[in-house]
Amino acid sequence: MKRAQRFFLLKFFAILIGGFLIISFGPIERAVVVPFTSVLAALSGSILRAIGEPVVISGTRIASPQFAVEILNGCNGVEAMLILVASIFSFPASLAARVGGVLAGSVAIQLLNLVRIVSLFLLGAYHRNIFDLFHSAVWQVIIILASLGIFLFWSLKFAKRSDLATSA
Amino acid sequence: MRRDPIWPRALKGLAGFAIGFALWWGATPQYNELVRRGAEPIVRLFEVTPATTLRLKGREVLIVKADLPRGTKRPGIPLYDLTFNVVLLMVLFAADRATFSNRNVVVFPLALLLLYCGHVFGLIAWINHILATDVAQGRVAEFSAFSRAFWYKAIYFYRTVGGLALAVGIWWLLRPQPLLGGTEEVSTPQPRPRRTKR
Numbered sequence: 001m002k003r004a005q006r007f008f009l010l011k012f013f014a015i016l017i018g019g020f021l022i023i024s025f026g027p028i029e030r031a032v033v034v035p036f037t038s039v040l041a042a043l044s045g046s047i048l049r050a051i052g053e054p055v056v057i058s059g060t061r062i063a064s065p066q067f068a069v070e071i072l073n074g075c076n077g078v079e080a081m082l083i084l085v086a087s088i089f090s091f092p093a094s095l096a097a098r099v100g101g102v103l104a105g106s107v108a109i110q111l112l113n114l115v116r117i118v119s120l121f122l123l124g125a126y127h128r129n130i131f132d133l134f135h136s137a138v139w140q141v142i143i144i145l146a147s148l149g150i151f152l153f154w155s156l157k158f159a160k161r162s163d164l165a166t167s168a
Numbered sequence: 169m170r171r172d173p174i175w176p177r178a179l180k181g182l183a184g185f186a187i188g189f190a191l192w193w194g195a196t197p198q199y200n201e202l203v204r205r206g207a208e209p210i211v212r213l214f215e216v217t218p219a220t221t222l223r224l225k226g227r228e229v230l231i232v233k234a235d236l237p238r239g240t241k242r243p244g245i246p247l248y249d250l251t252f253n254v255v256l257l258m259v260l261f262a263a264d265r266a267t268f269s270n271r272n273v274v275v276f277p278l279a280l281l282l283l284y285c286g287h288v289f290g291l292i293a294w295i296n297h298i299l300a301t302d303v304a305q306g307r308v309a310e311f312s313a314f315s316r317a318f319w320y321k322a323i324y325f326y327r328t329v330g331g332l333a334l335a336v337g338i339w340w341l342l343r344p345q346p347l348l349g350g351t352e353e354v355s356t357p358q359p360r361p362r363r364t365k366r
Contacts, residue, residue: 005340008340009337009340009341012333012337012340013333013337016329016330016333017325020325020328020329020330021321024321024324024325073324073328074327074328074329078328079328079329079332082329083329083332083333083336086333133193136246136248136249136252137189137192137248137252137255138189140252140332141185141252141255141256141259141332144256144332144336145181145256145259148260148336
């Protein structure tokens with residue numbers, strides 16, 4: 001394994017763990033992550049209402065007469081955003097390219113995450129028997145693959161080839 | 169430099185997803201037994217008086233404490249929640265340019281072994297988190313504030329982002345083509361230089 005590869009992996013996990021410790025720190029979680037998740041719940045609720053579901057939103061909770069979900073960490077897309085941030089910031093590129101990649105990638109991930117929340121709510125309301133499977137496995141894998149795909153696409157566009165040539 | 173077309177690899181990834189998903193769901197009970205066997209001795213190793221055994225019940229692992237009266241609540245851990253990252257690993261390896269290349273075939277079992285170690289660690293972290301916080305299990309006093317916080321953060325990290333990142337990290341570590349370089353280059357054979365006689 002080349003030195004640049006090793007360094008990339010080390011930086012990736014260091015940023016990932018550091019980022020996780022920051023967002024899971026109580027005051028930050030309460031001040032940033034929970035309000036962010038509430039916005040996601042409100043947006044998902046609006047979509048569900050638009051397609052005829054009689055849902056009520058309360059903070060991070062979406063409820064209807066048939067089903068209710070509480071959006072927690074792990075389902076708010078923050079984990080995929082964290083993997084994206086760690087990947088992009090471990091990769092040699094200009095600061096502008098990194099910031100642009102993180103912003104555009106995060107928006108894409110959250111759009112996909114809205115689809116996840118809405119579809120999971122509908123599965124919970126109408127196909128309860130497969131809800132757990134989709135909640136625990138299918139959507140988690142899809143979201144992380146999306147994050148990885150965004151990173152690979154970004155790295156094709158913005159890799160600093162001169163840096164790589166010297167560091168690899 | 170020539171770039172691979174994306175669709176064949178996306179299809180291979182999709183096939184990997186379907187196969188990985190079927191294997192993961194179908195083999196969960198047997199695989200859970202392997203993870204249980206890996207985790208139980210380590211959990212007992214850290215106990216003042218080893219009394220914890222792990223028992224499988226369906227797709228869950230139950231924490232059974234021999235030193236507690238019968239009828240005490242036995243917390244269950246949904247192990248599939250820790251092991252589904254194997255599906256992600258399958259997708260990543262399946263989507264490789266040469267899925268069945270010698271290198272991919274040799275390296276994949278090693279990747280599974282590393283992932284298994286991650287699953288054992290995840291189970292140990294979850295058990296210790298329960299033992300450190302659930303008063304009914306009678307072991308809360310054995311954990312310091314630091315170790316309580318450590319096990320909580322460890323399982324929280326694993327379940328939200330660490331488990332998935334582990335699969336990605338293992339793939340990056342072992343994949344045949346280097347990640348850095350931005351593209352996966354397909355080398356085109358170069359003509360051999362001719363030997364010229366002097």
